[in-house]
Every structure is written in C-alpha cells, then in structure tokens.
Amino acid sequence: MDECGPVAHWKAAILEKKGQAKMRLKWEIESGGEAFVMSREGRAERTAILELLDSNALTSHFQPVFSSKDGSIFGYEALARLLFAENSPFMNIGDLFRKARELDVISSLDVLCREQAIKNASLMEIAERNAYLFINICPETCLDPAHSSGITDGLAEEWRIPKESIILEVTEESAIHNYNAFREALMYYRDRGYKIAIDDFGAGYGGLKMLSIIEPDFVKIDRHFISNIDKASIKANLVDSIVSACHRMGIKVIAEGIETGEELKVVQNMGIEFLQGFYLGRPSATLQPGDTKIPLFPARNGMNRRGEAIFIGDIASAVDTVPPSASVSYVFDRFIKNPELRGLPVVDEDRIVGMFNRIRFLENQVLGRYGYGMHLNSHKKIDQLMDRSFLLVEATTPLEEVAQRIHSRESEFLYDDICVTRSGKYFGTVAISKLLDAITEKSLALARGANPLSGLPGNESIQREISSRLSQGMHFDVCYFDIDHFKPYNDHYGFERGDMVIKSLAESLAELVNGEKDPFHFVGHIGGDDFILITRPQSSLLLSERAVSRFEAKRPEFHGEDYRRGFYVSANRKGEPEQFSLLSLSIGIVSTEVCRIESYAQLASIATEVKKAAKSRNGSSIVRDRRMEG
Known part of the structure; x- marks a missing residue:
C-alpha cells in the first residue's frame, strides 16, 4: 500500500509516540535521578516496556459477543495478550498496563494494542463476517493531544475495516478528571462514525456521571453484577434498573462475564440485547463462532396466534x-x-x-x-x-x-x-x-376481548398472551390475584359496592403496570374477582407487594364504618350469619423460569394450587410456586 497522506501521517504519529516513550525511559534508566530510585526489578520492568514498544511481543485474542435475540454473533472484543509471557517480567496484561500507567507511557501502549487489534481482526476477515469489532481504549489516550492525529482512522483505512463497525470501549473504572475534554475527545471519534461503549459499568465511582455526559451507544455491565445473578436478588434488581434506564435513553446493553446457563437465563429475561462470557465463547486467537451446540437461544416467532404484530x-x-x-x-x-x-x-x-x-x-x-x-x-x-x-x-x-x-x-x-x-x-x-396502525389494531383486538366491567383484557386475550410467550420460549412470572371472601362482601354491601371494589383493583393494577413503563408487563381480568399480572421474573414479588399495599389502603373506602371494627357480619355459604375480616388479597405466583411450562392449561393448573395455598392464610398473602423442573 502506498504510504502517503493520512496513512503516512498516522504512522509518523505512532513512531513519534514510541520515540518519545523510548527516550524518556532511556533517560530514566541511565540517569537514576531523583524521580526514580531504581531497584533491579524496576529497571527490568522499564527495559521490558521499552523493548515491547518496538517489538512484536503483543497480539490480540477475540471473544465473541452474541445477540440475545437469535444467538448470532454480533461482534468480537479484541483483548490484548502477551506473547512469550513466560519470559516476561509482567504477570499478565493487566500488570503491564498498570506499570505503563505508572511510567506515563500508557498512550503508547494503548496505540500499540489498538494497532494489533485492527490488524489481526482484518487478517481474519472480520469485515467479511459483518461483525462489529470492540476495541478497548484508555481515557489517557483520548485526552492526549496527539489523539486527533488520525491514528485510528489510518489503521482502519489501511486494514479496510469500516469505522462504522468499530466500537470503542472506555472503562468506567478509569479516573477521569476533565469530563468535558473527555467528551469532546470521544465526539471526535463519534463524528467519524465510530460507536462508543462504557465498559465495566458499575465497577467504578463515576458510572452515572459518565453515562450522562458521554451518552454511549452501548453499556457493558460489569461481570461482578452478572456473577451469580440467578442467586442474588440484589444484583438482579440493580441490573434490572440499569437495563431499564439504558433502554429509556436508547442505549443498548451488553452483559459480560456470563459463566453459567442460569446467569444466561436471567439476563436474557431482562431484555439485555447482547451477551458475552466464557459460557458462550472464550477468547481465542481466531474468530471462533462460539459453542453453537448449546441450545441457548430459543427461536422466536414475532406474530401472535391471530397474526397480529408483536415486534x-x-x-x-x-x-x-x-x-x-x-x-x-x-x-x-x-x-x-x-x-x-x-x-x-x-x-x-x-x-x-x-x-x-x-x-x-x-x-x-x-x-x-x-x-x-x-x-x-x-x-x-x-x-x-x-x-x-x-x-x-x-x-x-x-x-x-x-x-x-x-x-x-x-x-x-x-x-x-x-x-x-x-x-x-x-x-x-x-x-x-x-x-x-399496528399498535391501534393490537389495541382494538384487546378491546374486543376486554372485560366489560374493568376494561382490561379478558380471558381470550390472556390465553393468547400467555400462549404466545410460551411459544417464544420467554421466561416470565404470572401473578394470580383473588379477593378473599368477596361473595359475602357482595351479599352484605350490595353489587354496586362490589363492582366498585373490582374496578378499584383493576385501576390499581393498570396503574402499577403503566408506571413501570415496561411493555413486557401485562395485566388482565380473568373474570369476577380474579385478575392476572404477567411480569419479568425479577419484578413479580415487588409488584404484588405494591398491589397489596394499595388495596389495603382503600379498605376504609370499601367498608365504611365497619373498617373501625375490623370485621363485618354476612351470610356464609350455608346461609348462616358469620363474622368476616376486612377484604384482603391472595396472590399466587408461578414462574416459567422455575418450572418448565408447556401450555396455558398446565400453567392454570399450577396457579390454582398456589393460589389455594395463599388463600389458606389469614389476611393478604403472597405465595410463590417453589417446585423445580424435573
């Protein structure tokens, strides 16, 4: 290739940065001045970095990033690796970067890693695979006055990788002292077509600030929050909140560090778009397709049983x-x-x-x-x-x-x-x-099957919704609501007051769902005093507890003067007078994540048992189905 114009410019910039680093290190080694009192080990480390900047001792490995929707490979993250690591004074690549940062030559090392990543990805024909290339960059390099010399542009041009298919990852753990200058530097890249990602989100102390200032295209959630997320509800709730916030801002989310099938199920059900981790594919010197033998990604059909659009x-x-x-x-x-x-x-x-x-x-x-x-x-x-x-x-x-x-x-x-x-x-x-038009048609279809009293989707719509989700292989929770002792209440206070209670519960559930602003949730009216709420697996318990609190807060309105006594007297099923406690809710929760559900009928059967267990308790109660698959 003819090395002129921008290509020659960026190569000159690389050589200049390497030269500056080498001169500085040589002076430090030879002078032994006040700035550095060198031990033999320190001298060896500095000499090793000096040699590394002018050698082929670095290479790149690539870890696949998968689409959560269909299991295809979305891209590859380039990870720097040391060649001849056994002869290196550095324990690993992280140790090398820490030493380079101490010596203030991190920008030179960063550029060298970037060069290796783009070159090796090109040699393995990443562009022909239509896959994105994720490259880690250091904030120090972005703030370096030489960053605008077109080094990355030149590399992409020489190795024929479209800039639009390169995603630059900035770690959230890095300390950034001048956010305005940093944002301006990243805008330089974005204006040229590169995409920006925040890596290790949640690991540092400035994550939310960085998120609001940079407005990235992607956020990679730190592996700490993904590890054992299936066993730690706190992690699940935190990640769910991060995902919701990112989606409202139009930011796509990547879960990294997935190491088990259980972790995978949880993050998929949260609506996280992209997945990365040893369970799916390990870093490799070549562009590996990942373990396609594992049935990780269920096929999804976007139309419901009536042919109405969902996606x-x-x-x-x-x-x-x-x-x-x-x-x-x-x-x-x-x-x-x-x-x-x-x-x-x-x-x-x-x-x-x-x-x-x-x-x-x-x-x-x-x-x-x-x-x-x-x-x-x-x-x-x-x-x-x-x-x-x-x-x-x-x-x-x-x-x-x-x-x-x-x-x-x-x-x-x-x-x-x-x-x-x-x-x-x-x-x-x-x-x-x-x-x-599609949303209107979907709304009309729901309205045609709506319960006339509450206006919520009725039995037909509920069955269609659940069957559609089951056919797509989605994991979700179903909460079955039942008002305790509703018949004696109706007999005592009259049908008009009974209808008021049903409408009140319907409005409360609808408000809860609308307040979440998550289209995943669904609320329906089975009939009478029975309702259903479909949620993400991590949301069912919290929404059920909120529903109980709202319902009980309205009991003074439901019972009038009887509320102070804490009971009312009405005829039981035998026609005999009986004392009944104030209205309460029994909620049975069934999770398709816990137990394999094949059909709506199977789900309804399990729900009946769980709801019965809830109704056996006094007052409002929530019971989750604990049976495990198999």
Missing part, C-alpha cells in the same frame, strides 16, 4: 438502500421514480450509516436556499449530507417500546421512518403511520 420487525419493509458513495442525483432519481418513498436508508456493508427523509432532502439538497441546490449538489457524494440522527431498533423490539422511543426524538425527526436491524444488520424500515 417492529413484523411490519418492516425491505426498502432498497443506497451506498454512502452514491451521488445526490442518484438519490433524487430514487425519490422521483417512487412517489411513495418517504425515507431512504444509506447502508454500507449491511450496516445502516445514514438516512434521507424525502421532504428534507428535496428542500435542502435539491432546491436549496436560492433554488440552485441541485445544480450545486448533483455530483456530491451523500456521505457528508445524509442524516446521522435516525432511530435504529432491533427487529425483535416490541411495538410499544418503539413508540415510547419515538417521543424522545427531536421534533425535526419525529415523523421520520424507523430503521430496523436484525443482529446489527440492515433489515428494513417502518413508516410512523404503519407503526401506529
């Missing part, structure tokens, strides 16, 4: 795309030939890198300010003119979640088509009108 991919249209090298005149011809075309995606190597909205394109690029836009722009390449602010979602994102994310868009882009990917690759687009 955004169900209604996506595969619009023909344009490459970033296309001209403005070519895009103009596409819009003119298809009057119905509202949005045109720009795709490079199966990755969506930009978008054109019909109206804005015609106004800005064709007409222009004085009507000469087409004359001035016709031969320009579109990569500098396309919109980079577009809504990008995975095909398996629920319709309701997409609708929520639309509201966070800037008003200028509010009605732009939605870009849809499958495992990170272009899948299609969805017009806003089509999304609204």
Whole structure:
C-alpha cells in the first residue's frame, strides 16, 4: 500500500509516540535521578516496556459477543495478550498496563494494542463476517493531544475495516478528571462514525456521571453484577434498573462475564440485547463462532396466534438502500421514480450509516436556499449530507417500546421512518403511520376481548398472551390475584359496592403496570374477582407487594364504618350469619423460569394450587410456586 497522506501521517504519529516513550525511559534508566530510585526489578520492568514498544511481543485474542435475540454473533472484543509471557517480567496484561500507567507511557501502549487489534481482526476477515469489532481504549489516550492525529482512522483505512463497525470501549473504572475534554475527545471519534461503549459499568465511582455526559451507544455491565445473578436478588434488581434506564435513553446493553446457563437465563429475561462470557465463547486467537451446540437461544416467532404484530420487525419493509458513495442525483432519481418513498436508508456493508427523509432532502439538497441546490449538489457524494440522527431498533423490539422511543426524538425527526436491524444488520424500515396502525389494531383486538366491567383484557386475550410467550420460549412470572371472601362482601354491601371494589383493583393494577413503563408487563381480568399480572421474573414479588399495599389502603373506602371494627357480619355459604375480616388479597405466583411450562392449561393448573395455598392464610398473602423442573 502506498504510504502517503493520512496513512503516512498516522504512522509518523505512532513512531513519534514510541520515540518519545523510548527516550524518556532511556533517560530514566541511565540517569537514576531523583524521580526514580531504581531497584533491579524496576529497571527490568522499564527495559521490558521499552523493548515491547518496538517489538512484536503483543497480539490480540477475540471473544465473541452474541445477540440475545437469535444467538448470532454480533461482534468480537479484541483483548490484548502477551506473547512469550513466560519470559516476561509482567504477570499478565493487566500488570503491564498498570506499570505503563505508572511510567506515563500508557498512550503508547494503548496505540500499540489498538494497532494489533485492527490488524489481526482484518487478517481474519472480520469485515467479511459483518461483525462489529470492540476495541478497548484508555481515557489517557483520548485526552492526549496527539489523539486527533488520525491514528485510528489510518489503521482502519489501511486494514479496510469500516469505522462504522468499530466500537470503542472506555472503562468506567478509569479516573477521569476533565469530563468535558473527555467528551469532546470521544465526539471526535463519534463524528467519524465510530460507536462508543462504557465498559465495566458499575465497577467504578463515576458510572452515572459518565453515562450522562458521554451518552454511549452501548453499556457493558460489569461481570461482578452478572456473577451469580440467578442467586442474588440484589444484583438482579440493580441490573434490572440499569437495563431499564439504558433502554429509556436508547442505549443498548451488553452483559459480560456470563459463566453459567442460569446467569444466561436471567439476563436474557431482562431484555439485555447482547451477551458475552466464557459460557458462550472464550477468547481465542481466531474468530471462533462460539459453542453453537448449546441450545441457548430459543427461536422466536414475532406474530401472535391471530397474526397480529408483536415486534417492529413484523411490519418492516425491505426498502432498497443506497451506498454512502452514491451521488445526490442518484438519490433524487430514487425519490422521483417512487412517489411513495418517504425515507431512504444509506447502508454500507449491511450496516445502516445514514438516512434521507424525502421532504428534507428535496428542500435542502435539491432546491436549496436560492433554488440552485441541485445544480450545486448533483455530483456530491451523500456521505457528508445524509442524516446521522435516525432511530435504529432491533427487529425483535416490541411495538410499544418503539413508540415510547419515538417521543424522545427531536421534533425535526419525529415523523421520520424507523430503521430496523436484525443482529446489527440492515433489515428494513417502518413508516410512523404503519407503526401506529399496528399498535391501534393490537389495541382494538384487546378491546374486543376486554372485560366489560374493568376494561382490561379478558380471558381470550390472556390465553393468547400467555400462549404466545410460551411459544417464544420467554421466561416470565404470572401473578394470580383473588379477593378473599368477596361473595359475602357482595351479599352484605350490595353489587354496586362490589363492582366498585373490582374496578378499584383493576385501576390499581393498570396503574402499577403503566408506571413501570415496561411493555413486557401485562395485566388482565380473568373474570369476577380474579385478575392476572404477567411480569419479568425479577419484578413479580415487588409488584404484588405494591398491589397489596394499595388495596389495603382503600379498605376504609370499601367498608365504611365497619373498617373501625375490623370485621363485618354476612351470610356464609350455608346461609348462616358469620363474622368476616376486612377484604384482603391472595396472590399466587408461578414462574416459567422455575418450572418448565408447556401450555396455558398446565400453567392454570399450577396457579390454582398456589393460589389455594395463599388463600389458606389469614389476611393478604403472597405465595410463590417453589417446585423445580424435573
């Protein structure tokens, strides 16, 4: 390759950084000045780093990152490794980086690792696999004045890896003293097409601050929180909160450090998009496909039994795309030939890198300010003119979640088509009108089967919802609600008061679900005083406890003067007067994560037993099914 222009520039920058580091280290070794009182061990370490910066003693291993939705490989994380480690004074790569940081040559080492990662990934044809490349970078390098010299751009250009497929990981554990300068440095990369990830989120002390300032594309949750997450409810609740917050900001989440099948099940059920860990695939010197023999990822069918759309991919249209090298005149011809075309995606190597909205394109690029836009722009390449602010979602994102994310868009882009990917690759687009039609149809279908008293989805909708989730292999909890002694209450206070109690409970459950702003949750009215709530496995107990608290807080309204006495007298099933306690709730919880459930009928049968156990206790009670699979 002809080494001129930007390539020569970045190579010169690398050589300059290496030269500066070597000169400084040589001076330290030879002078033995006040700054460093060198032991024999310290001298050996500095000499080793000096030699390493000018040798081939570093290489990269690659660990796969999987899509949680379909099990495909989304990308590979490059991990620096020492060659000839047995002859090195450094115990491991972490030890090497600590010493380099102490000697203030971390930027030089970081650049060398970056070079190895990009080169080795290219030699193994990562671009041909349409996989993302995750590269760890040090904050010190980003803040180094030389960072803008185009080193990473030059490496990507020389080794022919699209910048749009490179994800730069910044560890949250690193101490950052100037967040504004750090954000500005990362924006330099983002403006050139790179994506940004926060690594080890939760391990340091500045995670939330970094999250709010950087606004990354990805967050990798630290392995501490993933380890034994199936056994530690505190970890599960913390991770669930992180995931919810990230999703509301449009940030995708990666769970790293997955080492067991149980941990995998938990993080999948939380809606975490991407997965990484020894259980799925170990780091390797080659791009390994991972252990595909393990049935980790159940097949998912996006349509329910009535053929109604559940996920955004169900209604996506595969619009023909344009490459970033296309001209403005070519895009103009596409819009003119298809009057119905509202949005045109720009795709490079199966990755969506930009978008054109019909109206804005015609106004800005064709007409222009004085009507000469087409004359001035016709031969320009579109990569500098396309919109980079577009809504990008995975095909398996629920319709309701997409609708929520639309509201966070800037008003200028509010009605732009939605870009849809499958495992990170272009899948299609969805017009806003089509999304609204699908949600409306789904709502009408629910309304047609709604309980007339509460307005909540009725039995038919409940069975359809549960059967659909079971067919998709999803893990969820089902909470069955029953009002204790409701018949004698109805007989004593009258049907009008009884209907008021049922409506009150229905409204309370609906408010709980709506307050969570999680489309995973579902509430339905089985009939009479029986209700159902479907939640994520980690949410069922908390939501049930909240439901009990709200219900009991309304007992003064339910019982009037009888509330002070703490009981009322009504006829029992034999027609005899009997003293009854105030209204309470019995809740039975069944988890498909604990026990393998094959059908709605099996689930209902187990629920009946669990709810019976709850009703055998005095007052409001919550009972979980504890039977294990097998």
